[in-house]
Amino acid sequence: MxxxxxxxxxxxxxxxxxxxxxxxxxxxxxxxxxxxxxxDVPPYQAEVFGYEVESDELTSITVNVYRSEDDLPLECEVYAQAENKAVVGETIIEVPADPRHTRVRADIVTEQRATTATLRACEPA
CATH class of the missing domain: 1.20.5 (Single alpha-helices involved in coiled-coils or other helix-helix interfaces)
Known part of the structure; x- marks a missing residue:
């Protein structure tokens, strides 16, 4: 072997x-x-809760805001789009510092009938 x-x-x-x-x-x-x-998690998050096209000149949007810090006021920029994706109105929502989790509603004045409303960005005020 x-x-x-x-x-x-x-x-x-x-x-x-x-x-x-x-x-x-x-x-x-x-x-x-x-x-x-x-x-990379920011101290705040925001999302669109819903929107409603009120008329040819007005769209309302509701935004949920979640924060990990109590004393952080925010400014959220929202806009409305027409069927052809053109921006037909925009506004800035001021979100107060308290409470941590809040829902804010804003009206967007539009120059023609919108089909959707969107959150562009939120930043500390």
Whole structure:
């Protein structure tokens, strides 16, 4: 009988090394991605709750605002669009600093009938 290690050679590294390296690499990648995603969260968020086209000259919009800080007043810019996607009206909503979670409503005066109302951005006042 011949020794198989002499005939075929020995493995330089054990079989468990590469799966361990893969698991460690994936773990580090997931931890880094979570850290980056968590780091970029602003202290406020806003979303359109709803809108209503009142007439050819008026559209109302309701915006929900969520904040992690009590004393952060915001200004939210909203606009109305016509069927051809043209902006037909816009306004700025001033959101008071308190309470943390609030719903604000605003009227947008339009130059022609709108089909939708959208939130462009919110920024600290």
């Amino acid at each position: 011949t020794d198989l290690s002499e005939r075929y050679g020995r493995r330089a590294t054990p079989r468990w090394v590469w799966p361990l390296v893969a698991v460690l690499g994936i773990s580090v990648g997931v931890a880094w991605a979570a850290w980056v995603a968590w780091d």
